[in-house]
Amino acid sequence: MADDLLRTPLYAWHADHQARLVAFAGWEMPVSYTSIVEEHQATRQALGLFDISHMGRLEFDGPGALAFLDRLVTRRVARMAPGQIRYALVTNENGGILDDVLVYALASSGPGPRVLMVVNASNRPKILAWLQRHLTADESVVIRDTTRQTAMIAVQGPTAIEVVAPQVDVDLRSMKYYSGAVTRLGATEIIISRTGYTGEDGCELIVPAASALTIWQQLVDLATPRGGRPAGLAARDTLRLEAGMPLYGHELSEDINPLQAGLDFAVQLRDHEFVGCHALQADAVAPARRRVGLQLDQRRVPREGYPVVHAGQVVGAITSGTFSPTFNRPIAMAYVEAPFATVGQLLDVDIRGRLAPAAVTPLPFYSRHSK
Amino acid sequence: MKPDELLFAETHEWVHVAQEGGEKMATIGISEFALAQLTDLVYLELPEIGRTVAAGDEFGVVESVKAVSPLYSPVNGEVVAVNAALPDHLEILSESPYERGWIAKVRLTDEACLSKLLDVVTYQKQCACAGENG
Structure with a gap:
């Protein structure tokens, strides 16, 4: 060190x-x-x-x-x-x-x-x-x-x-x-x-x-x-x-x-x-891009910098991603162009060359008040 | 298999070479040291059966909560088998890194690549230095 x-x-x-x-x-x-x-x-x-x-x-x-x-x-x-x-x-x-x-x-x-x-x-x-x-x-x-x-x-x-x-x-x-x-x-x-x-x-x-x-x-x-x-x-x-x-x-x-x-x-x-x-x-x-939450249905983790894609076009990028211990699935935050930032919007994350489906999810993913 | 029967890559894969049906077969896994450093594994992508690999080729991926790490083939050859049970039971990797936690078998096309691998003593020295720096 x-x-x-x-x-x-x-x-x-x-x-x-x-x-x-x-x-x-x-x-x-x-x-x-x-x-x-x-x-x-x-x-x-x-x-x-x-x-x-x-x-x-x-x-x-x-x-x-x-x-x-x-x-x-x-x-x-x-x-x-x-x-x-x-x-x-x-x-x-x-x-x-x-x-x-x-x-x-x-x-x-x-x-x-x-x-x-x-x-x-x-x-x-x-x-x-x-x-x-x-x-x-x-x-x-x-x-x-x-x-x-x-x-x-x-x-x-x-x-x-x-x-x-x-x-x-x-x-x-x-x-x-x-x-x-x-x-x-x-x-x-x-x-x-x-x-x-x-x-x-x-x-x-x-x-x-x-x-x-x-x-x-x-x-x-x-x-x-x-x-x-x-x-x-x-x-x-x-x-x-x-x-x-x-x-x-x-x-x-x-x-x-x-x-x-x-x-x-x-x-x-x-x-x-x-x-x-x-x-x-x-x-x-109207900000042109917005921070969103994404959740994924498989186990590969979207990491910082991975492109967020819609219909073949890059519309954003991951800023943080991890495997959520609470939800037992990958979650991430990303900036995406405003038209794609609505909750429920389906997008893809380009995980090292392979697309993984992701859905825009309300933030926070976890709230102690709604357990 | 005991660690002193294995060879190790600097990238933390282990190799066990044995004679199988007249051919040299390399069984490959991830070292106990690397697994302890990774912690909290969430995903394993196995090598593709039938693929021809050269030593140093990325042929799989292991992901932990914290990071994604490529798996590199430590040898030259053809992937002939993978441990299909592993991706759904990642705990096996840590429980039994040198037995039930094997990842792939590669039929060797040459043995020269083995000379670049480390014995367990040399490998552990490398890990000790990495531990201090990491």
């Missing part, structure tokens, strides 16, 4: 527990510990523990922090109340997606909320530079990258909340999805949020790097008797794909705008000036 890869505070634990480690976005990360399917099913049925410390964590000091971010993300965040978390996109002048992020407004003793943004690992340097570039001299906002001083742990699955709730000094059960709080776990101050990337209920913890190993081990010990287990990035990927969630570098890129990606819910164009808003207003009428 290359020497310049970053390691999370939990690296030694992963290495001691036979994780397969891979390079991911500049980090040496566990891709799986035992089997992807076992880790996936454990998360759907009990809980999975994920080291997501590679995700970028940026803190914003100063009363103007939310007003500053309001000009740079697709959703209104200026008047977020303490405790709220919002999913949004950072777009360039053309409306192209620079990153998808979570903006946290956390209760604080100061005049305004404590503001945090979680960004994708691969985009952390780019977003940091983008934010610094747009920060004007008269804005008293200080951006701090706290990624290396902290660790981030996702606890996901139907028993996640009952496992974590007794350990923290906040009423986790009554916290809404997309809310967050500063709390204590034992003697350690942490940030906890009802968020995730698996389609399950659960929470994510941001903890000091020095406490990460102790907290992780504590969670592993609590999870194991309940059928929970550590899960790697591969299961995280199959889980998010079933849940219809886009992944930067696959469904999201600077060549794709949030409307093409079907993320209209995260775009507020009315009374909201932000970088990229004018380009998005122009595209809001």
Whole structure:
């Protein structure tokens, strides 16, 4: 493994527990510990523990922090109340997606909320530079990258909340999805949020790097008797794909705008000036291509880059594909030309020279609410 | 078959050569190391019976949840049999990689191709390095 890869505070634990480690976005990360399917099913049925410390964590000091971010993300965040978390996109002048992020407004003793943004690992340097570039001299906002001083742990699955709730000094059960709080776990101050990337209920913890190993081990010990287990990035990927969630570098890129990606819910164009808003207003009428879900009836898996075909013509391409452990069939996300993006549309995927029939399927493939 | 009776390709196929009816027959499968790395197999495309293959030709596909991996013929010859039970019972591959998990039999047209294959000790050294880097 290359020497310049970053390691999370939990690296030694992963290495001691036979994780397969891979390079991911500049980090040496566990891709799986035992089997992807076992880790996936454990998360759907009990809980999975994920080291997501590679995700970028940026803190914003100063009363103007939310007003500053309001000009740079697709959703209104200026008047977020303490405790709220919002999913949004950072777009360039053309409306192209620079990153998808979570903006946290956390209760604080100061005049305004404590503001945090979680960004994708691969985009952390780019977003940091983008934010610094747009920060004007008269804005008293200080951006701090706290990624290396902290660790981030996702606890996901139907028993996640009952496992974590007794350990923290906040009423986790009554916290809404997309809310967050500063709390204590034992003697350690942490940030906890009802968020995730698996389609399950659960929470994510941001903890000091020095406490990460102790907290992780504590969670592993609590999870194991309940059928929970550590899960790697591969299961995280199959889980998010079933849940219809886009992944930067696959469904999201600077060549794709949030409307093409079907993320209209995260775009507020009315009374909201932000970088990229004018380009998005122009595209809001009818994007020429759209993100769709596809499901297939055989066992060969459509992989990223495979052409999507209709009547012999290429009308799109796969962006992510896997074999769904929940549905026991291949599923994929793709961008296709708008006329072929309707649910029920029959298409073909060119899998290494042979066509496999596929049907446009509503996203998400999996919802915990409709089990 | 024991691993020390087998030859291995750098691309992780194993070969067992035996005399069958006056001809040299190569039985081919996937190494235990490769199967452990792949995990979560979902699909196997068997070689085509009757096809003439040269060493290094792609003649099948194995897919896991994570990735698709070509199967390369480690030898020169003609595919004369495949293990038709495997695609519906992929678990056999991991349960018994060197016996019930055989994939194809190839009638050898020459034996020179065998000299490029690795013995088990050399192959395991290659895997140990790959494990550290992978």
